[in-house]
Amino acid sequence: MNGFAAYKQRLIAVSRQAGVREATIQSTIPFLSLNERVIRLDRAQPGGVNNPNAIPPFAPYRREHVTADLIRRGQARFRNNWAQLSAIERRYGVEPQVLMAIYGHETSYGAVTGGFDLLDALATLAYEGRRRDLFEGEFVAALQLVDKGTPRSRLKGSWAGATGYPQFMPSTVLRLATDGDGDGRANIWSSELDGLASIAAYLRDAGWKPNVHWGIPVRVPSSLNRAAIVTRVTAPRCEAVYRRHSQWKTFAEWRALGVQAVGRTIPDAEMATLLEPDGPNATAYLLTTNYRAILDYNCSNFYALSVGLLADAIAG
Template identity: 75%
Template sequence: MQERDPLAPLPSVPAPQPVQVLIVQPQPTPTPVSPPAPVSGFERYKGQLAATARAAGVRDATIAAVIPYLRQNARVIALDRAQPGGPPNSNVIPPFAPYRAQHVTTDLITRGAARFRSYGPQLAWLEQRFGVEPQVLMAIFGHETSYGRITGNFDLLEVLATLAYEGRRRAFFEAEFIAALKLVDRGTPRSRLKGSWAGATGYPQFMPSNVLRLATDGDGDGVANIWSSEMDGLASIAAYLQDAGWKRGVHWGVPVNVPASLNRAAITTKLVPPRCPAVFRRHSRWLTMREWRALGVQPVGASLPEAEMATLIEPDGQGATAYLLTSNYRAILDYNCSNFYALSVGLLADRIAAGR
């Protein structure tokens, strides 16, 4: 080992070089990218509705203002599915009396009779024009909306699109949806198109196609406004019944007593109606009033002309009040194909005309 001279300068030592520290920044966890939300069946169906509306002649501006903003209404679907149906081919028929008690009430009679008196001249004019008994118009107005108190607050276009999409009666509700768009095309404000969950609107509770076809000016202002003019509503009901075949000067029917000895098998109808078969199956074959009297069927109170054709219904079964019904009863059935509905309208009409 070589001895170092203590007086010799120390050898130079290189200055330390700075150490570069590599700082690794933590990378953010990537946010998972959700796949695009699937287009719902209803959204796809809205495109189909738009194409159908355009093909039917609805203006593009109306389509653009309505269809993209439609929403499916779950409440409407629930109400539709909750409708009574009963088992197929069931012969169990509930009695009419409880329904009558709910729909031929003292309140409806009193308020209907008051309107019947106050609108006397106007109703006489409607009867002359359409041939329909004015008390029947008033009874339908009362039955449908409690004389305008309850007309429904569902958005009509949303209701009809929902029911069409649900599919149980797609062709029917699609056609009504297109009719509602045509009402908008004609200038009816969207805000006015409110109604029941089933798509009926206004004082007469018309479906949109009937508004287009039968809405009638009854107050003489040149506009058929079935949403706020009672006389327009009544005139529109009259136009509907006339269109359904109402026969001028014929009452809807009369209550009767039926003898226990009546051979009901001999008066069973053999007609098969094209619609509402269960409703018409409860009616007998058609006989003249003279023939009914010969069988011992006797009117309770007012009667019908001896040559008038009528059919028998016993809505509460044998031994209870029955009714002989004319062709005009069938016009009421066209409004709502239910025997209970048509009977209650006829009975309410009679009480309104009597004022009690």
């Protein structure tokens, strides 16, 4: 604890350097507490201490995150808020069912937003040091939210620092939180429409292309030469996630290779990449650039696939 007490002095210096008001600094940083549970949870993550990053099968993850209950509740919200969701789509160009699916996936439609004190959690993660630069920056951003009028008591969230209905990190709240209900405030903690509009703003910022579906399930012929479609591009981030994607080809080119859509299709000229999450001869998907926008939200193929599939089920 003595080490954490000394570290608070660094947080004070960093916050002052970022221009945080002295009153905000003095009312928060001296009273921060080290959260040992946050440290345990962080070290249990894939890539953390003594935790190999093995890839499990997709089906159990899908069963957990694309449930009948999430579909039913998402469909009800989708119907009841259709006029407002349509307005958000006109404003941002993002499919409203994808917004609803992310909202459902992240917080079970607002039911589970996290009860950790955000400033304690972020300070703890910064002190731990595994990703100090990231979490120091997010801690300062949280103080800047307080400076801008967000009540300290509202800053609750996940152990990793995500908050509100969209589960944004504080820096993302500062940058992209959006008024979706027309009351002049961007309140992602208690306004569903603000949360949904903020997710739309995020996806547009991540490169969402209007009028393009995220992807489609496909059947892949046993004759497909997978060695010939291996990607030659090294992703600048989330390399292991993107390494599982094939080269980009148009849908017409995929069809010429014998890949067949299951259900809906995408336009012949649309570019797509092939992902077989469980390897050959199992489930397979052709994914558009908008799938990449979902990956920007959470860089996990299982996450992005389950969001897309939940969105399709919500839209019916």
